[in-house]
Amino acid sequence: MAMSKSVRYLTPLIVFAGLVVLLVWGLGQDPREVPSPLIGKPVPTFSLPALEDPDRTVSDADLKGKISLVNVWASWCNSCRAEHQALMVLSEIPDFQIVGLNWKDEATDALRVLQLTGNPYDLNGYDPDNTVGIHWGVYGAPETFVVDQEGIIRYKHIGPIDREVWEQKLQPLVAELRARS
Amino acid sequence: MIPELGHFALILALLLAVVQAAFPLAGSLSGNRPWMTMARPLAYGQLTLLAVAFAALTQAFLTSDFSVLYVAEHSNSLLPTIYKVSAVWGGHEGSLLLWVLMMAAWGAAVAAFSKNLPLTVVSRVISVQGMIAIGFLLFMLLTSNPFERIFPVPADGRDLNPLLQDPGLAIHPPMLYMGYVGFSVAFAFAVAALIGGRLDAAWARWSRPWTTVAWVFLTIGIMLGSWWAYYELGWGGWWFWDPVENASLMPWLVGTALIHSLAVTEKRAAFKSWTVLLAICAFSLSLLGTFLVRSGVLTSVHAFATDPSRGLFILIFLCIVVGGSLALYAWRAPEVSDGGRFSLLSRESALLGNNLIFVAFTVLVLFGTLAPLIYEAFNWGKISVGFPWFNKMFLALSPFLAVLIGIGPATRWKHDEPVRMLKTLWWALALSATVLVISALPVFSTNTLWVPVGLALAAWLFFAHVAIVYERLRNKGGLSRMGPAILADLRGGGRSFYGMVTAHVGVAMFIVGVTVLSNYQLEEDVRMAPGDSYELAGYRFEFLGAQQVPGPNYMAQRGAFNVYRGERRVTQLFPEKRAYMGGGMPMTEAAIDPGLFRDIYVSLGEAVGNGGDWALRLYYKPFVRWIWLGAILMALGGALAVSDPRYRLAGARARKSAADTAAVTA
Numbered sequence: 001m002a003m004s005k006s007v008r009y010l011t012p013l014i015v016f017a018g019l020v021v022l023l024v025w026g027l028g029q030d031p032r033e034v035p036s037p038l039i040g041k042p043v044p045t046f047s048l049p050a051l052e053d054p055d056r057t058v059s060d061a062d063l064k065g066k067i068s069l070v071n072v073w074a075s076w077c078n079s080c081r082a083e084h085q086a087l088m089v090l091s092e093i094p095d096f097q098i099v100g101l102n103w104k105d106e107a108t109d110a111l112r113v114l115q116l117t118g119n120p121y122d123l124n125g126y127d128p129d130n131t132v133g134i135h136w137g138v139y140g141a142p143e144t145f146v147v148d149q150e151g152i153i154r155y156k157h158i159g160p161i162d163r164e165v166w167e168q169k170l171q172p173l174v175a176e177l178r179a180r181s
Numbered sequence: 182m183i184p185e186l187g188h189f190a191l192i193l194a195l196l197l198a199v200v201q202a203a204f205p206l207a208g209s210l211s212g213n214r215p216w217m218t219m220a221r222p223l224a225y226g227q228l229t230l231l232a233v234a235f236a237a238l239t240q241a242f243l244t245s246d247f248s249v250l251y252v253a254e255h256s257n258s259l260l261p262t263i264y265k266v267s268a269v270w271g272g273h274e275g276s277l278l279l280w281v282l283m284m285a286a287w288g289a290a291v292a293a294f295s296k297n298l299p300l301t302v303v304s305r306v307i308s309v310q311g312m313i314a315i316g317f318l319l320f321m322l323l324t325s326n327p328f329e330r331i332f333p334v335p336a337d338g339r340d341l342n343p344l345l346q347d348p349g350l351a352i353h354p355p356m357l358y359m360g361y362v363g364f365s366v367a368f369a370f371a372v373a374a375l376i377g378g379r380l381d382a383a384w385a386r387w388s389r390p391w392t393t394v395a396w397v398f399l400t401i402g403i404m405l406g407s408w409w410a411y412y413e414l415g416w417g418g419w420w421f422w423d424p425v426e427n428a429s430l431m432p433w434l435v436g437t438a439l440i441h442s443l444a445v446t447e448k449r450a451a452f453k454s455w456t457v458l459l460a461i462c463a464f465s466l467s468l469l470g471t472f473l474v475r476s477g478v479l480t481s482v483h484a485f486a487t488d489p490s491r492g493l494f495i496l497i498f499l500c501i502v503v504g505g506s507l508a509l510y511a512w513r514a515p516e517v518s519d520g521g522r523f524s525l526l527s528r529e530s531a532l533l534g535n536n537l538i539f540v541a542f543t544v545l546v547l548f549g550t551l552a553p554l555i556y557e558a559f560n561w562g563k564i565s566v567g568f569p570w571f572n573k574m575f576l577a578l579s580p581f582l583a584v585l586i587g588i589g590p591a592t593r594w595k596h597d598e599p600v601r602m603l604k605t606l607w608w609a610l611a612l613s614a615t616v617l618v619i620s621a622l623p624v625f626s627t628n629t630l631w632v633p634v635g636l637a638l639a640a641w642l643f644f645a646h647v648a649i650v651y652e653r654l655r656n657k658g659g660l661s662r663m664g665p666a667i668l669a670d671l672r673g674g675g676r677s678f679y680g681m682v683t684a685h686v687g688v689a690m691f692i693v694g695v696t697v698l699s700n701y702q703l704e705e706d707v708r709m710a711p712g713d714s715y716e717l718a719g720y721r722f723e724f725l726g727a728q729q730v731p732g733p734n735y736m737a738q739r740g741a742f743n744v745y746r747g748e749r750r751v752t753q754l755f756p757e758k759r760a761y762m763g764g765g766m767p768m769t770e771a772a773i774d775p776g777l778f779r780d781i782y783v784s785l786g787e788a789v790g791n792g793g794d795w796a797l798r799l800y801y802k803p804f805v806r807w808i809w810l811g812a813i814l815m816a817l818g819g820a821l822a823v824s825d826p827r828y829r830l831a832g833a834r835a836r837k838s839a840a841d842t843a844a845v846t847a
Contacts, residue, residue, distance in 0.1 A: 006511070006515055009511045009514045012507045013508055013511050016504060017504070020504075022551065023499075023554075024496065025558055026554045076568075088787075113706070118789065
């Protein structure tokens with residue numbers, strides 16, 4: 001009895017110790033640059049209906065031959081809205097295509113956003129049930145993958161793209177990939 | 182020169198904190214009275230030094246002294262003066278300085294308003310506060326010195342984050358920190374009681390007003406944050422389940438459990454070790470929140486500039502403070518008696534239920550916030566626990582809580598009879614059942630069951646409290662003398678009772694707001710050309726076009742709207758989209774026509790095409806104000822409870838009450 005009682009009072013300390021272990025481990029990780037196991041690997045094979053036209057498909061074959069920014073987005077996601085303008089600017093640049101992965105979304109909501117605020121995407125795959133997102137290791141929206149001409153994932157950015165991210169991370173990478181070909 | 186003075190004041194404050202942590206505590210353990218009497222002057226000294234440091238930093242901001250790195254990073258010569266002041270806490274280093282300043286203010290307040298407390302208790306409480314201050318001051322001086330100089334001196338500053346250039350956000354952090362730091366007083370009282378091994382009803386009575394004040398500040402702080410997000414993010418939402426919001430919500434949830442548990446400990450000498458644990462947890466979660474926000478462990482829109490060395494420091498500090506206090510708890514708490522027995526239907530049971538639900542809420546929020554980390558650590562794959570998950574979980578538990586809040590205050594301590602309670606509450610029950618049935622009628626075309634349930638629960642809360650007030654006054658002269666009776670009650674010892682009623686009515690308002698808003702709000706994203714009109718919820722929005730308007734440190738696109746209801750013009754609205762000179766994302770300034778029963782909300786999206794067309798968001802937000810008014814009522818209730826005269830007599834009566842409860846438990 002006395003034993004079990006003292007164990008009871010130790011419980012909060014034990015729970016806290018577990019939490020600390022988790023946090024120490026977490027400190028070593030950078031959540032904005034979760035090392036995606038996919039980096040350096042070919043994109044997972046997939047085939048999705050296009051958002052604008054369910055009869056057409058978007059697949060991994062569409063990601064070959066060009067540099068692609070694969071942008072995971074949804075109409076319900078605030079940061080995606082913030083990112084949208086940056087994507088509109090980037091869509092003017094001819095060096096790469098922007099492929100949307102419309103993730104866990106309703107097609108009507110997504111299309112309304114594009115109709116209202118402009119469509120920066122060359123292609124848009126519609127993935128309402130996370131069937132493709134899960135193979136890409138999508139963690140949340142927005143996320144952006146840089147895929148090279150051979151269809152190899154080169155980089156993954158978590159969170160919205162803004163000028164700083166573009167100038168410091170994505171633009172140099174795109175320039176490097178272009179120079180190689 | 183002045184920044185160096187501030188830096189020097191910080192160093193002195195650290196030295197003083199060491200003395201404050203050591204001598205009064207040592208004195209209280211060895212019975213050395215002169216050492217104990219040092220506690221109060223030390224607390225005042227700490228406040229003075231930190232006020233000097235804070236004033237020095239404020240002066241650097243007001244004079245735009247960009248040779249100070251922190252000023253250069255968070256201010257700009259064009260910044261309006263009011264934001265130069267609020268920019269002092271607009272970044273990591275300065276907000277820490279505000280944090281320690283407030284903690285010193287709480288310490289000084291304890292020193293000043295504790296004349297009736299035994300000197301041993303006061304000296305221990307102030308010592309514990311000194312220990313926490315050591316941690317924070319070391320953290321500042323070693324990793325986050327706000328007075329660091331920069332050379333060469335930049336011509337101008339980088340400007341304050343435009344999101345923070347807003348009156349609501351200027352006062353949001355100070356309120357929030359007052360709450361966070363206020364829980365350090367409850368924590369210090371708990372640890373002091375554990376050190377002394379004297380966990381009795383007197384302890385609960387002493388720490389209760391402090392805890393309530395902290396809770397009031399935290400409530401207001403969170404409310405301001407929610408209100409700010411509503412109008413500033415241009416998205417019309419009032420809560421986003423962002424990690425940083427969650428970090429402020431967790432101490433609030435535990436704090437709410439704590440103020441209720443303290444009531445049981447004070448009145449019935451029960452739940453003692455549980456209450457102490459809650460007091461430790463409330464402050465620990467405040468510290469955990471600080472860690473999460475500043476370490477870069479989780480991503481969030483609020484995250485401060487992060488740095489792993491800072492994260493490690495806070496984590497070590499967290500281990501010492503939380504680990505130490507929990508170890509102390511594990512050592513001391515088993516000696517504490519569990520207090521009086523109570524039957525299933527009793528005030529104690531109701532408050533136990535309250536505690537369990539609030540702790541469950543806290544665990545849910547903690548799990549949801551840390552889920553990405555947990556899943557990754559165990560390699561379960563990625564997860565993003567978002568909006569729907571939190572909403573579902575909270576919706577599942579909230580009805581039980583609402584029912585309980587109505588029952589709890591109507592029950593008697595120790596034991597109650599169902600028949601007696603039914604006599605008090607039957608008509609409240611009947612009225613809320615009526616609300617349930619009426620609001621479920623097809624006329625109101627409610628698509629979900631949540632609307633009738635939510636409204637009925639709110640009605641139950643409201644009428645149950647009317648019934649409880651009536652029950653209290655019936656014994657004091659009856660219905661005819663209601664007004665004078667309430668006034669007499671408010672002059673006497675009834676304030677904490679009416680505070681409780683006010684706060685619970687606030688909960689009812691909050692429920693109405695959330696229920697109506699989430700089921701009847703209308704949101705339209707539309708594209709409009711100048712001269713276009715759009716009909717929404719019976720209002721006609723006429724868009725007059727947008728034009729460029731310069732601001733002090735930004736350039737704005739300002740849209741103009743006429744809003745009509747029928748032929749009558751209800752209001753004119755001018756939403757803005759601002760591009761700040763300092764760069765960064767453009768900011769949306771929504772235009773809102775507020776009302777008690779509805780807000781009309783317009784925000785500018787993006788310009789589309791070249792013809793002056795805009796993508797616009799038109800929102801109709803019914804009852805949204807009730808959410809914040811509910812929170813304000815909760816805070817007011819807390820304030821009313823604290824003003825109860827019996828807390829001022831704490832010392833004299835506490836000893837008597839401790840003797841009483843000892844007799845009860847025996």
